[in-house]
Amino acid sequence: MKRIKTLYTYMAGQRLNLILSVISVAAATYFMIQIPFVIRFSIDSVIGIQNPDSSRSIVKLLLNLNELEYYKTNLWLLGILIISVTALRGFFLFTKGHYSATASEQIAKNLRERMYKHIQALPYEYHVKAETGDLIQRCTSDVDTIRRFIGSQFVEIGGVFFLIGMIIYSMLSMHVLMTLASIFILPFAGYFSIVFFKRINKIFTKVDEQEGKLSTMIQENLSGVRVVRAFGRQKHELERFNKENDDYSDKVYSLIKEFARFWSSQDLIVLTQTGIMIFVGTVLAVKGQITLGTFVAFATLAGYILWPVRTLGRILSEMSKSFVSVDRIEEVLNTATEYETVGEVLDLDGDIEFKDLSFHYESSDRDILTEINLKIKKGETLAILGPTGAGKSTLVHLLTRFYEPTKGSIQINGHDISGVDKHHLRHHVALILQEPFLFAKSLSENIKIAKLEASEHQIIEAAEVAQIHENIMEFDKGYETLVGEKGVSLSGGQKQRVAIARKLITDAPVLIFDDSLSAVDTETDAAIRARLNAHSSELTTIIISHRIATLSEADHIIVIEDGKITQEGNHESLLNQEGLYKTVWKIQDADALKKIS
Numbered sequence: 055m056k057r058i059k060t061l062y063t064y065m066a067g068q069r070l071n072l073i074l075s076v077i078s079v080a081a082a083t084y085f086m087i088q089i090p091f092v093i094r095f096s097i098d099s100v101i102g103i104q105n106p107d108s109s110r111s112i113v114k115l116l117l118n119l120n121e122l123e124y125y126k127t128n129l130w131l132l133g134i135l136i137i138s139v140t141a142l143r144g145f146f147l148f149t150k151g152h153y154s155a156t157a158s159e160q161i162a163k164n165l166r167e168r169m170y171k172h173i174q175a176l177p178y179e180y181h182v183k184a185e186t187g188d189l190i191q192r193c194t195s196d197v198d199t200i201r202r203f204i205g206s207q208f209v210e211i212g213g214v215f216f217l218i219g220m221i222i223y224s225m226l227s228m229h230v231l232m233t234l235a236s237i238f239i240l241p242f243a244g245y246f247s248i249v250f251f252k253r254i255n256k257i258f259t260k261v262d263e264q265e266g267k268l269s270t271m272i273q274e275n276l277s278g279v280r281v282v283r284a285f286g287r288q289k290h291e292l293e294r295f296n297k298e299n300d301d302y303s304d305k306v307y308s309l310i311k312e313f314a315r316f317w318s319s320q321d322l323i324v325l326t327q328t329g330i331m332i333f334v335g336t337v338l339a340v341k342g343q344i345t346l347g348t349f350v351a352f353a354t355l356a357g358y359i360l361w362p363v364r365t366l367g368r369i370l371s372e373m374s375k376s377f378v379s380v381d382r383i384e385e386v387l388n389t390a391t392e393y394e395t396v397g398e399v400l401d402l403d404g405d406i407e408f409k410d411l412s413f414h415y416e417s418s419d420r421d422i423l424t425e426i427n428l429k430i431k432k433g434e435t436l437a438i439l440g441p442t443g444a445g446k447s448t449l450v451h452l453l454t455r456f457y458e459p460t461k462g463s464i465q466i467n468g469h470d471i472s473g474v475d476k477h478h479l480r481h482h483v484a485l486i487l488q489e490p491f492l493f494a495k496s497l498s499e500n501i502k503i504a505k506l507e508a509s510e511h512q513i514i515e516a517a518e519v520a521q522i523h524e525n526i527m528e529f530d531k532g533y534e535t536l537v538g539e540k541g542v543s544l545s546g547g548q549k550q551r552v553a554i555a556r557k558l559i560t561d562a563p564v565l566i567f568d569d570s571l572s573a574v575d576t577e578t579d580a581a582i583r584a585r586l587n588a589h590s591s592e593l594t595t596i597i598i599s600h601r602i603a604t605l606s607e608a609d610h611i612i613v614i615e616d617g618k619i620t621q622e623g624n625h626e627s628l629l630n631q632e633g634l635y636k637t638v639w640k641i642q643d644a645d646a647l648k649k650i651s
């Protein structure tokens with residue numbers, strides 16, 4: 055019931071179209087049902103000598119228009135009438151299709167739009183956990199299931215019951231025993247159809263799952279093609295693929311077999327029913343209990359009813375599929391977005407302070423950061439060193455409110471950031487991620503993604519500071535070069551520098567490099583930092599790096615180990631202490647010396 059309500063809310067704005075389409079179905083059905091009665095009238099009363107059954111509205115109408123005698127000499131009129139009624143039915147089927155397609159397409163479009171907008175606003179945490187493939191499926195095939203449901207089954211369900219009702223009513227009005235002879239086995243066909251489609255749905259799910267497995271495997275192999283080649287794993291991967299592919303084939307084959315069995319048993323039921331009807335009809339006609347026209351009318355009506363009964367199961371199973379899709383879509387739409395609690399827009403131009411901050415991820419109780427106390431003055435450069443997994447990225451993710459601290463707080467310019475609007479905060483604190491992601495757009499579009507109104511001059515300036523301008527100019531199309539599948543593939547270091555340019559352009563007063571210079575050589579790394587310092591002395595910078603050369607020039611250096619700050623100072627003072635900083639320095643210094651000698 056709840057799902058029907060939800061479906062009803064999806065229909066907002068398109069309800070008139072849907073109502074028109076339901077009316078069209080009813081009209082088409084009504085006209086279809088008239089045909090057997092025109093036939094009966096023609097056979098029995100116009101060609102034969104029976105009294106016309108004027109309780110039927112269509113017969114009454116015909117007799118009001120002309121005398122019975124007139125039709126006897128102008129039989130062609132009735133032929134024209136049958137053609138016209140059929141054409142009218144066709145017209146209403148067309149309007150039904152038109153209105154329901156318009157409505158369902160618009161509903162699907164709105165739904166996709168709503169989902170996309172909502173997904174954009176979901177918290178970072180949600181996206182870290184969510185499977186991209188699954189989310190894509192919810193936005194595409196689940197929405198499509200609903201589109202199909204509203205576009206056809208929704209109208210069909212009403213139509214089918216209306217049709218079955220009308221046919222049975224029309225049959226009963228002619229002859230009760232004949233009615234029974236024409237339909238009594240059909241409920242079994244309907245029942246089997248429902249049972250079958252319920253069962254087949256399970257097989258469909260298995261086929262879908264297997265298809266998913268197969269496409270994941272293809273996708274993995276395509277994106278990991280270098281690894282596969284480098285390790286000479288082609289043969290192994292091929293075997294793995296063949297196994298899944300065979301599995302998929304088997305499942306599809308069993309599906310086809312099930313369908314073949316179903317349709318042939320349905321044919322058996324339906325043909326048996328037709329046989330019984332013909333037998334009883336012939337006997338009754340010979341005995342004079344029904345007229346020839348009635349017999350033909352029954353045969354025609356029985357023909358109409360077979361198809362809807364046989365597909366009853368399909369319609370109902372599509373309905374249950376669309377309910378599953380409603381659930382999957384609602385699950386996404388009901389997840390709270392991160393901007394729902396709009397915070398204040400405060401002046402963030404000032405010092406940053408971490409106060410007694412502790413943090414653990416929802417998935418485990420283990421503290422990733424414990425009792426962090428740290429002050430970063432405005433305009434200062436803070437450098438962070440620490441082993442992998444120590445919690446460095448987590449620390450800066452807390453500063454941009456990807457996550458909220460479990461204990462303690464972070465203040466900027468004296469304001470606790472938990473009350474600050476996230477958009478505003480992230481405009482102020484620009485984080486360059488450890489693994490940059492570039493869109494399949496031109497380089498200039500990638501750079502100005504956070505500031506669409508940026509001028510060409512600003513783009514070039516940012517690229518120059520990030521030491522990527524010259525690289526870009528080497529490409530034939532310069533800044534208009536496409537990135538990704540259809541364009542150039544950039545090296546890791548080039549990508550990182552484009553990502554840096556992209557952040558520089560926003561003019562955010564706080565800039566965080568989360569190991570974002572790791573793929574850049576030492577000289578370029580130094581050049582970027584020198585340009586940055588010259589660019590703005592107001593800029594507060596946080597640099598996470600494993601490279602002492604990068605860290606050593608910072609005003610303030612901290613070492614994080616296992617979620618705690620274990621060392622703090624500047625390059626000189628840290629070299630005078632035993633600890634991780636000195637150890638790493640010794641190793642890297644020895645390496646540097648080796649390279650020189």
Ligand SMILES: Nc1ncnc2c1ncn2[C@@H]1O[C@H](COP(=O)(O)OP(=O)(O)OP(=O)(O)O)[C@@H](O)[C@H]1O
Pocket residue numbers: 182415417422440441442443444445446447448449488569
């Ligand atoms: N979303 C998450 N859910 C649960 N645990 C996480 C999540 N992200 C990171 N962790 C865990 O938190 C710890 C710290 O991770 P973090 O990414 O902050 O390390 P890091 O210091 O940045 O390491 P690296 O130098 O390798 O980038 C790790 O043990 C990691 O497994």
Ligand SMILES: [Mg+2]
Pocket residue numbers: 446447448488568569
């Ligand atoms: Mg990290």
